[in-house]
Amino acid sequence: MNVTEICNLALSYIGKGRINSLDDASEEAKKCRVHYDHDRRRLLMMFPWGFAKRTEKLALLEASVPGWRYVYAFPAGCLWVRYVFDAPHAREKAADRQEFEAVLFGAAMRAVATDVPLAYAQFVADVRDTDFFSALFVEALSHLLAASIAMGVTGSASLAEQQLRLCSAAVEQARCLAALEEESDMRYPRKYQDARFS
Template structure:
């Protein structure tokens, strides 16, 4: 798996910067720019898609005292970057449009909360992954392209490289999304009542 520094060096090379960095703390313009952008862009790429390696499903902690218009108020999951779905306990399949449970993110004195009408709610979310040894290789590739988008102007001063990196980022993200969908197998559809009766 790629390290943070390796991902940065890939991004630098993609915008024609030949000087590699050895750490975020070294005294160079390249290291300074990577240090400025890396953490924020890593989180943005994690939020861009429900990456399987960064997915968690947890039962939410009921806080009581629901807000007006809602039946329940839950604590926002720790280390959550983006809530994907609120589901019922035991639910694991993809949600159709009519199965999606309404929710809204809010705040109280303890931090972020989730308002919903679902009792015993379970949350599927993307969490912050800071250890690059857990990164999916395709995620590392997408992150390097995203980083190159922001490094192109301050380090290479070429707008055409920004456009090129943007196009490559979108393509890499599309490929990664398609690959991620191949890593899951949904439960088989139940047979219709008509077929069951005939059997």
């Protein structure tokens, strides 16, 4: 499903006709053009969608941030960092979360400050290619887009609210499916385990 098809899905939810492209001169196309990319990024930041998760080794910077031992370059194409960890503890990254801080150097350079040496990051990437989108992401995005354009195209606040609720329901469904796919064994934090059993 391409961008135009996602926009047409959103328009169908609010009872409006189809567009041929985002470059159309119609009011519907203009609204989709304004809101699509922003809503795509908003949705990616609501939940760690499986298709958007990436894991990369972080590049150490010759910089310092008070309170942290190491500063790493922010991963390219990263919207938000979920976990920072070292290779030996990659499987425990969720149960034993390591602290980190996203920081900004100057006007444009983002970085990750942490006490983790030789760090990796799991993050949500800014995925633009619709071929990678999951079915639930497409559903949530089309409802979110419908909510964003509903007032401008139909003048109906209740329709916008309804579409926002449907987007939230799709995100919640994705969250439940992701929880089922993840291992549910009890894992004790490493520091607790070391103190308790050593």
